[in-house]
Amino acid sequence: MSATPTAAPEPADRPRDLLADGSAAPSGPGTTAQPGAGSAAQPGDATTARPGVAVPGDGSAAVPGDGAAVAVPAARQPQVDPAASGTAGELAGVAQRAAEALLTPTAPARLGDVVPAPERVTPDPAADFTLTPDAVIRVSADPAALAVGERLAALLRPATGHPLPVTDATAPQPAGGIALVLDGDAGLGPEGYRLSVTPHGVRITADTATGLHHGVQTLRQLLPATVESPTPVRQRWVLPGGEILDRPRYAYRSAMLDVSRHFFGVADVLRVVDHLARYKLNHLHLHLTDDQGWRIAVDSWPRLATVGGATQVGGGPGGHYTKGDYRRIVAYAAERGITVVPEIDLPGHTHAALTAYGELSPDRIAPPPYTGTEVGFSYVDPASGRTYEFVADVLGEIAALTPGRFLHIGGDEAFKVKGAAYTGFVERVQRIVAGVGRTVVGWHQIAPAAHVDGRVLQWWGTDGDDAVTAEAVRRGARLILSPANHAYLDMKYAPDTPIGHDWAGLVDVRRAYDWDPATHLNGVPAEAVLGVEAPLWTESVTTLTEAEFMLFPRLPAIAELGWSARATHDWAGFRQRLAGHGERWSTAGIAYHRCPTVPWPGPCGRVPLPRSAGSTDRSA
Numbered sequence: 055m056s057a058t059p060t061a062a063p064e065p066a067d068r069p070r071d072l073l074a075d076g077s078a079a080p081s082g083p084g085t086t087a088q089p090g091a092g093s094a095a096q097p098g099d100a101t102t103a104r105p106g107v108a109v110p111g112d113g114s115a116a117v118p119g120d121g122a123a124v125a126v127p128a129a130r131q132p133q134v135d136p137a138a139s140g141t142a143g144e145l146a147g148v149a150q151r152a153a154e155a156l157l158t159p160t161a162p163a164r165l166g167d168v169v170p171a172p173e174r175v176t177p178d179p180a181a182d183f184t185l186t187p188d189a190v191i192r193v194s195a196d197p198a199a200l201a202v203g204e205r206l207a208a209l210l211r212p213a214t215g216h217p218l219p220v221t222d223a224t225a226p227q228p229a230g231g232i233a234l235v236l237d238g239d240a241g242l243g244p245e246g247y248r249l250s251v252t253p254h255g256v257r258i259t260a261d262t263a264t265g266l267h268h269g270v271q272t273l274r275q276l277l278p279a280t281v282e283s284p285t286p287v288r289q290r291w292v293l294p295g296g297e298i299l300d301r302p303r304y305a306y307r308s309a310m311l312d313v314s315r316h317f318f319g320v321a322d323v324l325r326v327v328d329h330l331a332r333y334k335l336n337h338l339h340l341h342l343t344d345d346q347g348w349r350i351a352v353d354s355w356p357r358l359a360t361v362g363g364a365t366q367v368g369g370g371p372g373g374h375y376t377k378g379d380y381r382r383i384v385a386y387a388a389e390r391g392i393t394v395v396p397e398i399d400l401p402g403h404t405h406a407a408l409t410a411y412g413e414l415s416p417d418r419i420a421p422p423p424y425t426g427t428e429v430g431f432s433y434v435d436p437a438s439g440r441t442y443e444f445v446a447d448v449l450g451e452i453a454a455l456t457p458g459r460f461l462h463i464g465g466d467e468a469f470k471v472k473g474a475a476y477t478g479f480v481e482r483v484q485r486i487v488a489g490v491g492r493t494v495v496g497w498h499q500i501a502p503a504a505h506v507d508g509r510v511l512q513w514w515g516t517d518g519d520d521a522v523t524a525e526a527v528r529r530g531a532r533l534i535l536s537p538a539n540h541a542y543l544d545m546k547y548a549p550d551t552p553i554g555h556d557w558a559g560l561v562d563v564r565r566a567y568d569w570d571p572a573t574h575l576n577g578v579p580a581e582a583v584l585g586v587e588a589p590l591w592t593e594s595v596t597t598l599t600e601a602e603f604m605l606f607p608r609l610p611a612i613a614e615l616g617w618s619a620r621a622t623h624d625w626a627g628f629r630q631r632l633a634g635h636g637e638r639w640s641t642a643g644i645a646y647h648r649c650p651t652v653p654w655p656g657p658c659g660r661v662p663l664p665r666s667a668g669s670t671d672r673s674a
């Protein structure tokens with residue numbers, strides 16, 4: 055019996071993996087394909103030119119406030135009130151207002167310049183509002199709403215330098231600030247909001263704190279891009295006047311981070327959560343286990359994390375989350391309206407678990423760690439009772455850590471567990487998930503298994519005909535759509551993209567944007583679609599900077615498909631709105647791909663990816 059994985063058969067629609075440089079990965083038992091190893095481009099190599107990578111401080115985007123003078127129109131010239139002279143305090147106030155008025159305005163955002171596109175936008179050019187140093191953030195007396203207010207203040211204080219105290223909305227306050235109000239308007243739904251900008255202030259109303267949170271993300275985009283600066287910017291903080299009414303199209307809007315192939319520490323994951331929140335996504339799927347690493351502590355099977363988590367693709371040190379780490383991620387996400395969906399991939403993609411517990415393996419022998427990128431060779435023994443004790447223990451502990459309703463059981467590419475052995479395994483695991491009070495999610499390969507209440511399939515196919523999935527939908531399943539040729543964020547943008555795969559084709563931002571979840575899969579009615587998810591597999595993604603480069607600008611495209619009414623769908627308008635975000639990302643220190651189809655401001659071309667911009671923090 056071999057302790058080494060045997061080569062996996064290739065799935066029909068999934069040609070073999072490619073290395074980061076585009077060459078074919080070596081196949082066969084125990085190969086250690088190291089993404090990037092064959093190519094000259096190493097992550098963090100400051101001397102390596104990477105096509106179209108924009109990173110903070112690279113000068114690739116014009117950052118207002120860097121000295122570019124903008125004339126102040128006459129209407130904005132300070133009006134000094136002669137009557138307001140006298141005391142030193144009054145004079146200081148006059149001087150302050152005069153200075154404010156003279157500060158260079160960048161072109162104020164337009165009310166409709168929001169990603170994802172809002173449901174209804176009613177601009178009022180006569181109603182612009184300027185956020186002044188004396189502004190107050192008034193919030194309904196509700197702990198979750200107050201937390202939204204505190205986070206808004208934390209977002210705005212660094213760039214504006216304004217103190218922005220957060221106070222209870224019921225206390226008498228001066229006008230001229232921002233109000234976040236829970237108004238009991240259930241018509242807005244659990245995530246909707248209204249935002250109104252008048253010369254007297256900004257008011258966001260919603261039925262829930264989550265709705266207020268989404269409204270805050272919109273407010274943020276209505277301020278000049280310099281609001282993303284971590285340090286004070288001398289600037290007039292003008293918001294465009296008018297009203298927005300906004301609600302999501304789909305209840306499930308998500309991204310997946312594969313923390314198994316390469317491990318990403320807590321700080322990195324929290325930053326990814328911030329990116330999701332910015333674009334009103336509401337789920338984070340964490341792919342916690344795979345052949346190369348088991349990333350979550352399980353008390354009843356401790357070696358899963360300590361042994362199974364000790365390496366990663368390419369042979370690096372790997373890592374895992376303690377239960378405390380995981381709770382921190384869950385709590386941080388929840389505060390931002392995001393539910394964590396943990397995935398324990400079964401019965402395949404389990405090599406790391408087998409390295410820790412050989413008793414789960416069909417041959418009962420623990421194999422050595424695997425640091426390559428082949429798929430489909432490993433499995434836990436579906437004929438062993440011990441396997442189901444393991445599954446019940448693991449899913450029980452994960453459920454106890456996870457307040458969200460979904461547990462993802464993987465189910466993909468288990469090429470060696472076939473037919474009845476496979477469906478029998480999946481059905482048993484589905485019952486275990488129901489037994490711990492959770493709703494099962496699985497990759498669409500689990501479709502042939504019997505239906506259980508609430509079952510959700512995540513479809514990752516590349517063409518719209520899938521009779522087996524359509525049949526599972528007829529039996530009651532709902533779908534999350536992640537078509538690999540549109541939504542897989544590990545696909546290359548273009549042939550020269552330095553990292554990523556291309557087995558599902560090239561996915562530029564237009565391809566990510568131009569599809570309709572409601573009609574994508576033949577034989578599946580629109581009502582069966584729960585939403586969309588953009589997965590980021592990380593065989594070739596080794597640092598946070600590389601992850602951001604693959605996320606931006608495609609994540610906002612998928613976010614818009616999930617949030618915005620179909621009637622707003624329009625590539626020409628989307629690329630214009632998206633272009634303004636390049637400057638926001640640069641200012642916030644977020645790396646992104648300056649794809650040629652979007653009219654980003656500033657020069658295009660090759661930009662080096664500095665070592666300092668990326669970190670995969672393992673400490674936190």
Ligand code: TNX
Pocket residue numbers: 429466467497514542544555591592593
């Ligand atoms: C397919 S799609 C996988 C992953 C790989 C990915 C690479 C699916 C459910 N599984 O194991 O990481 O392709 O693109």
